[in-house]
Amino acid sequence: MDVIEVDMVKITKFGGSSVANASQFKKVKEIVMADPSRKYVVVSAPGKQDPSDNKITDLLYLLDAHRQYHVDAGNVYQLIRKRFVDIKNELGLKQPIEKELDTFYTHLNQYTQAEIVSRGEYFCAKLMAEYLGYDFVDAKDIIRFHLDKSVDMQATAAKLQAKCAQYEHFVFPGFYGSTANNQIQVFSRGGGDITGSILAKCLNADVYENWTDVSGFLMADPKIVSQPKPITHITYSELRELSYMGASVLHEEAIFPVKEANIPIHILNTNHPQDQGTIIQERTKIKNPYPITGIAGKEGFISIYIYKKHMSNEIGYIRRVLSILEMFNVSVEHLPSGIDSFSVVINKSDVQDSLYEILARIKNELKPDEIHTEEDLALISTVGKNMSDTPGMAGRLFKALGDKNINIRMIAQSSDEINITIAVSRKDLARTIQAIYHEFVTKEDAFHE
Ligand code: ASP
Numbered sequence: 002m003d004v005i006e007v008d009m010v011k012i013t014k015f016g017g018s019s020v021a022n023a024s025q026f027k028k029v030k031e032i033v034m035a036d037p038s039r040k041y042v043v044v045s046a047p048g049k050q051d052p053s054d055n056k057i058t059d060l061l062y063l064l065d066a067h068r069q070y071h072v073d074a075g076n077v078y079q080l081i082r083k084r085f086v087d088i089k090n091e092l093g094l095k096q097p098i099e100k101e102l103d104t105f106y107t108h109l110n111q112y113t114q115a116e117i118v119s120r121g122e123y124f125c126a127k128l129m130a131e132y133l134g135y136d137f138v139d140a141k142d143i144i145r146f147h148l149d150k151s152v153d154m155q156a157t158a159a160k161l162q163a164k165c166a167q168y169e170h171f172v173f174p175g176f177y178g179s180t181a182n183n184q185i186q187v188f189s190r191g192g193g194d195i196t197g198s199i200l201a202k203c204l205n206a207d208v209y210e211n212w213t214d215v216s217g218f219l220m221a222d223p224k225i226v227s228q229p230k231p232i233t234h235i236t237y238s239e240l241r242e243l244s245y246m247g248a249s250v251l252h253e254e255a256i257f258p259v260k261e262a263n264i265p266i267h268i269l270n271t272n273h274p275q276d277q278g279t280i281i282q283e284r285t286k287i288k289n290p291y292p293i294t295g296i297a298g299k300e301g302f303i304s305i306y307i308y309k310k311h312m313s314n315e316i317g318y319i320r321r322v323l324s325i326l327e328m329f330n331v332s333v334e335h336l337p338s339g340i341d342s343f344s345v346v347i348n349k350s351d352v353q354d355s356l357y358e359i360l361a362r363i364k365n366e367l368k369p370d371e372i373h374t375e376e377d378l379a380l381i382s383t384v385g386k387n388m389s390d391t392p393g394m395a396g397r398l399f400k401a402l403g404d405k406n407i408n409i410r411m412i413a414q415s416s417d418e419i420n421i422t423i424a425v426s427r428k429d430l431a432r433t434i435q436a437i438y439h440e441f442v443t444k445e446d447a448f449h450e
Contacts, residue, residue, distance in 0.1 A: 009038040009207040014175065014197030017048020017056055018214040019271035020125055022084075023091035026132055028271050032212065033133055035274075039210070040170035041200060044129050045193035046121025047084055057084060057121035058176075058190070065117045068109050078106050085124050094131050098124060115177065116185040122174035122193065130172035138164050138171040144178025144199065146186045152178070154258075158203035165204065173200065194255035198266070202258040209259055209266045215250060216270040217279025218243070220295045225431045226438045231276075232295055237283045242384045242420045243297045256281075292394060293385035293441045296434050300427045301349045302334065302378040303356070304411065307363065308342040308371040318367065319343060325362050329355045334380065335422065337411050342371075346378070346411060346424060378410060379430040382422045383437055389418035398423075401440035407433050 015029050033039045046057040060081050067074035082102050089098050105112075105120060123139070130137035143164065145156040157178070164171065175193025180186050188195045194211060201209035218240075221229040235243075237260050244253060250268055259266060265282040280287075312318050319338070322345065326333060335346040352359060356374070364372060388394045395414065398421060402409060411424035425433050 010041075010204055011036070011038045011208050011210055012041050012043060012197050012201040012204070012206050013039040013210045014043040014193065014212065015045065015271060016193065016211070016213040017045040017058075019048075019212050020044050020129065021047045021050045021054075023088050025271065026088060026092060026129065028274075029129065029212075030133060032271065032274050040135075041165075041204070042129065042133065042135065042170075042172045043175045043193065043197045043200060044122060044125050044172060045175050046125050047088070055080065057081060057125075058118055061118040061121055062114075064109070065114045068117075074109070081121075082106075085128065088128055092128075092132055094128060096127055096131050098128065101127075113184065115187045119174070119177035119185050119187055122176045126172045126174035133170075133172060136168040136171040138168065138173050140174050140177050140196065141179045141183075141185060143173070144196065146178055146180050148181070150186065152199060154199070154203065157199060161200065161203045189252075189254070191252040192254075194252035195258070198255040198258040201264050201266075202262055205262065206264055209264055210269055211251060211255075211266055212269050212271045213250060214270065214272060215268075216273055216276035217268040218250060218295065220291070220293075220442060221434055221438050222297070225298075225434050229438065230291075230442060232279050232289075233277055234280050234282070234285060234287045234289060235294055236285070236386055236419075237281060238417070239294050239384050239386060239419060240281055242382055242415075243295050245382075250279075251281075289385065289387055291385070291442055291445055292387050292391055293383055293437075294387070295385070296381065296383050296437050298379055298381035298430050298434050300377075300379040300430055302346055302380055302424065303349050303352065304344045304346045304375045304378055304424065305360070305363075306342065306344045306371070306373050306375065307367075307369045309367070309369045310341060312341040312343075321367055322363055325359060325366070329359055331355075331359070335411060335413050335424075337413060344375075344411065346380070349376070375410060377427040378424045379427045379433075380422055380424050381430065381433050381437070382420050383441075384420045386419045388421070395421055397440055398437060401436050402433060405432060405436045407436065 019025055019029055033042060048056045060077055064074050064077045067077060085098050089096060127137050143157060143160045145153040147153050175196035177185055177187045197209055197211060216231060218232040219229040220232055223229055237256050260283055263284050265280050267278055267280050269278040270276050331347050331351045333345055333347060337344050383398060407425055407429050409423050409425060413422045
């Protein structure tokens with residue numbers, strides 16, 4: 002019997018470091034050519050080649066600033082030009098990129114900021130298209146924004162599907178699209194990830210491959226835990242919890258277009274393409290081998306403790322405290338409470354100039370019997386959907402910290418039970434993460450050996 006091969010639809014997106022120079026372009030080509038279903042390629046603008054280098058998009062923002070203040074931008078322009086011309090020459094491409102770049106620079110004053118900063122991905126996609134032998138499709142003609150800056154998914158899908166019918170394979174610049182009156186508009190920084198996600202959703206892709214310079218997510222920060230295990234599978238909700246605490250690889254908004262359609266995002270490493278990477282998907286039958294999926298921690302929090310006799314009988318007390326914080330534009334991270342007391346955990350940076358004024362107002366308006374702050378707190382989230390159906394997880398976690406003499410200052414568990422967040426003193430941050438990792442990963446490994 003003949004086996005009918007059904008082509009998978011893949012969106013293959015390469016971030017800035019993956020297209021930083023000609024040798025990175027070569028790696029991209031190898032990856033794309035290794036799989037015939039990698040037909041739709043999205044690229045960012047060339048990123049840093051090493052830590053001291055510049056990102057093309059940063060240089061373009063700088064170019065725009067020079068233009069706005071009527072300062073000669075010649076030097077900045079030469080840096081940008083050289084990066085693209087070097088790629089072209091080293092790969093022996095024919096694209097008249099010098100001419101296009103020079104025309105762009107000559108007419109700089111006619112462009113909007115969005116148009117200027119979008120040129121990094123535009124020129125990169127043009128070079129990549131020629132190098133791969135693919136067509137170039139301009140995001141300006143496909144991604145449509147509404148007036149409120151959200152993406153018009155319907156119009157975008159229709160335009161994209163028409164292009165797919167026209168071209169077998171193409172390279173698509175990330176980061177920008179256009180408004181109904183044909184003005185270029187960009188996403189927020191790092192928004193090439195969002196472009197890939199929109200394409201995946203509009204084409205109902207089987208997978209959205211996001212190629213970057215790390216092999217996905219790790220279960221803990223490698224600066225704190227030595228050689229942490231990689232996370233092979235994670236749900237969007239788990240990722241949201243971990244990213245909020247600082248684990249960042251992907252633009253946060255890139256999750257939304259694909260989440261509902263349950264399209265997996267596969268984070269892969271252009272420099273180590275054989276690594277397994279991390280698959281992000283909401284509904285999956287694959288279970289992680291450990292009771293937790295990951296741990297992330299962040300310092301820089303303060304808690305304001307408020308006690309008032311018979312507070313529980315006073316309606317609106319907590320709301321009035323929160324409205325004072327709102328007045329000072331302070332967002333609340335956690336709100337653990339007792340019967341007649343509660344604490345508000347907030348970001349230290351939000352109250353740098355206003356903490357004493359906030360405390361004075363709370364004292365004046367709400368007359369608490371006691372109010373004090375605890376500074377230098379760190380929050381640590383232990384995340385994992387396996388926790389929600391395993392009894393005794395919280396007990397294990399607290400015991401592990403107790404054994405290490407770590408004092409827990411606050412505890413919060415999300416109602417879906419995929420996250421236990423605790424506050425500890427900043428000086429205990431690393432020790433806490435190490436103890437949790439040891440309990441749920443190292444000890445599990447030893448147990449199964
Ligand atoms: N080039 C843009 C930036 O640097 C978008 C991206 O790389 O995703 O923000």
